[in-house]
Amino acid sequence: MPRLSVVIPVRRARGQLRECLESVLTQSFTDIEVIGVDDGAPDGSGLLFDEFAARDRRVQAVHLPSGAGQDGRRNAGAERAVGDYLLFLEGNFVLLPGALRAVADRLEAGDDPDLLLFGHHRRPFRGRPRPTRSLELLRTLPEDRLTLAGHPVLLDIAPVSWNRAVRRTLHEGEKLVFGPGLHGERMYAVQTLAAAGSVAVLPIACVEHRGRRGLPVETDGPEPADGTAPHRLVDAYAGLMEFVRDRPPLRPVRALLFDRAASELLAGYPSVTRRRRRYVRSVAAFHRAHRPEEHRFAAGAKGLRPRLMGGGRYAALAALDTVLALRRSLRAAPGAVRARARRTLSTRYYWWQRRLPLDPGLAVYAAYWNRGVSCNPEAVFRKARELAPQVRGVWVVARNQVDSLPGGIDHVVPGTRRYWQVLARATYFFNNVNFPDHLVKRAGQIHVMTHHGTPLKIMGLDQQDYPAAAQGLNFDRLLQRVDRWDWSVSANPHSTEVWARAYPGAARSLEAGYPRNDVFATATDERIAEIRAGLGIRPGQRAVLYAPTHRDYEAAFTSRLDLVRLCEALGPDTVVMVRAHYFYEGAGLPEHPSLLDVCEHPRIEELCLAADALVTDYSSVMFDYAHLDRPIVVHAPDWETYRTVRGVCFDLLSGRPGDTPGAVSTGTEELARILLDGSWRSPANEALRAAFRARFCPYDDGRAAERVVRQVLLGEAAPVGGRA
Incomplete structure (x- = not known):
């Protein structure tokens, strides 16, 4: 039986998961098992678990039916664990060198406490690692065995699953489970504190928390947009109080947890954008049902008394100036004036064309910065003529390349009136590099990045650490261009991982092979x-x-x-x-x-x-x-x-x-x-x-272009290498 069980649940972490797994498996402490869990990860993250399990007997790959959710993935991993202690890790985080050895040594020195809390670093997206308040708090605590009742400051340690080692007998004996929704992990973390008869601390950073674009941690989706998130916090705390109420030995922490819940529910009132009366009634019902008899509110904290922060009227201080001051030199050349006028007219024409309906039968193709008809876009274009003739293709070609075009190719030259028209009206866009920044993606338009090579050299955001590779790159603009992608064509699983890491965004991977290689x-x-x-x-x-x-x-x-x-x-x-x-x-x-x-x-x-x-x-x-x-x-x-x-x-x-x-x-x-x-x-x-x-070359069958056409233009079967 291993000493430590490390559970890694994933939903979409293809670009970061390899580094995460390697950070665990290369630790100096080796008495571990690693349980990777996915539920039909759309980016094929689960394939990496299979790869690592095939070469390292300590790894177990668990594939759940789609829709299990974060709670289902974590619970499934915990159910299969046989180690003395459970640790959880997100697929885009890493364990720092020596972390598991430090954890194991502290557990032994603490005579196997029910719970061990350890520190972490936070690394923002495109940033450097930073110290955290949780780590600072851990350094203030004694190394003796602690309890929540005796040290309420433990509640201020980040309530997450990946900064603690939970004794498996505690997890199973108290029937600890992750609940669904936004607060399921948080309530699990508080339950471990409440139920632990002994808590030890390890005041060093063991995990590097790596932020992702737009989401600090992996989730199944965005927070609800219906204004119900605060209401769900009421339900989550109600579940926590029921957990404590059903366990008489936990009575000493009931008032402490209720006070924390009441404080957070009060603080959450300003964020309630809908159904405020319902929220107030829910909180009042929570108070009646779960307030311990011995609990006393702190002075000035009774009930919900929303206050207007800095009320009064906010008058407009100034209007935005919508007219640009054009400074023209008296010696300005007439040609420059005309060119500027053309650009202004083009901008206005493009704006007007974007107000017209999209053409579902129009696709725009380009390759290598408009150098002609070639590479993956050409292979897709020719296969589309065969399989989807209802979608006509127009190529964007630089003026100096027009004479070299093959016969029968409909094309537009950048900057012309028809160029702006097709950009505004087309439904499909294929390119092996990014389209220019002036392209505005409309709702309903579908962009396919075909790429033009399997990466050996580092690409995209990975270039930030290599000045020679990053010459002239504006990474903020790069991310804006990546946000236009709907599909990212991949030649092989290696490319899928690299693209996911180098170009983080919402694009779906299309592991079809490279069409040009057909x-x-x-x-x-x-x-x-x-x-x-x-x-x-x-x-x-x-x-x-x-x-x-x-x-x-x-x-x-x-x-x-x-x-x-x-x-x-x-x-x-x-x-x-x-x-x-x-x-x-x-x-x-x-x-x-x-x-x-x-x-x-x-x-x-x-x-x-x-x-x-x-x-x-x-x-x-x-x-x-x-x-x-x-x-x-x-x-x-x-x-x-x-x-x-x-x-x-x-x-x-x-x-x-x-x-x-x-x-x-x-x-x-x-x-x-x-x-x-x-x-x-x-x-x-x-x-x-x-x-x-x-x-x-795993998809070497001559049908890559067909897979792209069927998936994107015809909406048919998923690609051979991954999940749509």
């Missing part, structure tokens, strides 16, 4: 031969695609390979295709008969199909190429610099199955040897590639 499952040998011939690759000639990534700390493309020496070493029977990142303007490649510059080729998917092997450093193309089950060589001479300056999600060069896709080189001669001696496709590297594919 071609890897559907391309025929004839099509591949056609692509190779178009690139000038001879039949029988080996083609190696070298596709390095962008480095935020470099302004121009720098090859980490001596390309001429590589081509000379490989000989004329191998052609090396070089594809620099599209962020760089011109790669400046050397001349060589075996060197093929494909930097301007419009489709990276075709280059992958043409290649017999991929050589890359840290580019996300490796995850796409893995679908083809062809050799991948990681050329990483500057890995330590890149991971330190840019930041990464996992150790690409660890050599562990699932992390490293194949052979690794750090110099030109070493890469040439790998490609010449056969080790690029050795059995060992084939095994690494298989594990890499299993982790990052």
Whole structure:
């Protein structure tokens, strides 16, 4: 039987749950069991419990029917616990290093008290850890065994489930349960204090309370908007007083708890926005039913006497100035004046168009900051033509890219009148990057972020700790753009976790695979031969695609390979295709008969199909190429610099199955040897590639675009990888 049972109930914590679980399982104190509970978590959080349970026998995954709620998840975890003490932890919190050892030592030193209270740090969303009042109070208490009756200040310690260790015999003997609703956890915490015959304190921080966007803790939904929250507090305290009344040994704390309840119910009166008379009657009934005979109100605290705080009339002190003072220089160019007038007219036209009804048969597509028709949005667009022809698609394309558009593509140029019209009237929006800030999302519009790669490097809010990665990023605006998303397309479970953490918002994950990679499952040998011939690759000639990534700390493309020496070493029977990142303007490649510059080729998917092997450093193309089950060589001479300056999600060069896709080189001669001696496709590297594919290409069936179209445009089945 383990000493400690750690119960982790989750509803939506996919992006943070891995770190939470690792913070528990890597503790120096190991005599534990971990019980993870979900009830059909819509983001697939429960899948992580299964993953950890498969590799660590201390973990138990519990999956409840949907709708169990916070109370159901916590109670189910407690029911399955067999440890001496119960601890609860939220899926987006972490245990601090050494926490469980400190808890276990304090329990032993305190001769196994019924309850142990420990401290926590609070880390606001996008903030640094801060000390808490609860921790300060714990430091003022003696280390002796305490009781609530003797130390009422214990009620001022945060009444939550995750800052205490509850002896399981107390939990079961007193039939402690979490109640439903907003106050269920709070009342459970007070019950543990009331019922405990002995309380010990540990005045150190054991938990880091991590705030989430808009919600400090995980909940099943927002607080009720009908003004009934204060009424529910009356019911919760009534349940608490009944719990105490039914247990005669708890009589010494009845007056204390009633006084706390009366004080809070009085303080809650100003927040009652509806049914105030009903609230007053409910509180009066609570007083009649639960006020102990020996209780005496403090002076001036009798009854509900709402006071007007600072009454009187508030007159308007000033009106907002709605007219902007336009300061025009006498030397202003006529063109600048006209451009400003056009912007004003466009803004007004866009405002007027947003007052018109949405067009349910109109979808807007864009990719790579309007650089053309490509990537995941294109694959969705073409599949939508087939499966949902009633939804016509219009592409947003920069003016300088219009001439390169394929035939039959309806498009608009940013800034034109029709551009503002389609933004205002379309129902569906697909993009692999964010739409501009000037787009105003209307009620009823559906935005799909398709993304354009599986993340190795850190992304989104995770970039805050990496200055080189965060150059030019405004994180407040980023979050505003994220708030427009309804769906976030994911290529694999790894991406789902990273997107949830890096882009916290209400978007639902659509684990469908990347639509652009469907071609890897559907391309025929004839099509591949056609692509190779178009690139000038001879039949029988080996083609190696070298596709390095962008480095935020470099302004121009720098090859980490001596390309001429590589081509000379490989000989004329191998052609090396070089594809620099599209962020760089011109790669400046050397001349060589075996060197093929494909930097301007419009489709990276075709280059992958043409290649017999991929050589890359840290580019996300490796995850796409893995679908083809062809050799991948990681050329990483500057890995330590890149991971330190840019930041990464996992150790690409660890050599562990699932992390490293194949052979690794750090110099030109070493890469040439790998490609010449056969080790690029050795059995060992084939095994690494298989594990890499299993982790990052789980939905490789050529139907990702179909899943997106059916889910978003047709409202049909949920995606293969998660729950809608």
